[in-house]
Amino acid sequence: MSPRTLPASDPAAIAEAAAVLRRGGLVAFPTETVYGLGADAFNPRAVARVFEVKARPSFDPLIVHLARAADLARVSPSDDPRVSALAARFWPGPLTLVLPRRPEVPDLVTAGLDTVGVRVPAHPAARALIAAADTPVAAPSANPFGYVSPTTAAHVAELLGLAVDLVLDGGPCTVGVESTILSLAVEPPLILRPGGVPREDLEEALGSSLEVAGPAERPSAPGQLLVHYATRTPLRLLAGPAGPPPANPVRAGLLAFGPPAAAAGYAAVEVLAPDGSTGTAAANLFAALRRLDGAGLDLIIAEPCAEAGLGHAIMDRLRRASARRGDADGDG
């Protein structure tokens, strides 16, 4: 059965969803990046249900979502001037900042870390919901742990079903990949996950170059788990444009960046960016992966894209989706 689903543009639906959050329920809601599975961040029992529903390991902390940057003091005591500069430029938007936490934030939210991940989403329904609930909202992507993130309300219903109390349908997500996670809790600041705000833009705002966390930082940055965003069908990431499909296995699908030079022989083809832009590719990425995953293929062959702008986030997700489960040092 499908979970109760209401249009995110309806103020009455927002009010109902906020009431669900306030009484400890779970609401799936649209953000500009992907759909989130929200709970009142200050209600540990509600947050525990999020972990249960996602089958998510409790060492993996949740991002806390605020309606506005001015609410930051509710979860973090930070007076770092870089926070105001970054917030002024990128909030609301797809940037998560890892900052020192307030002790009132439940340990389950932060996985016991002394930091908290915070962002102000740009989607008007997300902001309206959080403002109406009048509490910070802890929300991971609304998918079972390790699987491709949902970018439509239908994906959420399919993945989580009745485990969610209410779904707000705000249409397809416009950014399509998760937020960029930047830690200001280490010096120099470190990108823990490439995402919707390009690294270049953060570097410009901070006036310094930034590194992206590698496998070495994995234990302190659980989002770095090698196998993540994975399709059930094995995925092979190519180093260049795709040629004809391999003779074996029989049914191969192609995830092409632009119009493919050699589509013949593939059982299914998805073109991420007919216009050649990484923004379009990011917006289409998860839905395309999901369609290929449902096409009964033996193998998904993915073309790479240029690692600039949103290309960093796309290649990060494709690399992880292609990591063999047996190679993972974490839960997939």
Ligand code: TXA
């Ligand atoms: O775009 C997004 O960020 C979406 C939407 C719903 O906002 N959310 C999302 O949440 O992607 P999730 O839970 O799927 O991924 C959050 C990542 C996790 O990998 C977690 O390890 C990392 O953020 N994270 C959260 N708090 C952290 C902290 N204090 N230190 C390090 N990593 C943290």
Ligand code: MG
């Ligand atoms: Mg996720």
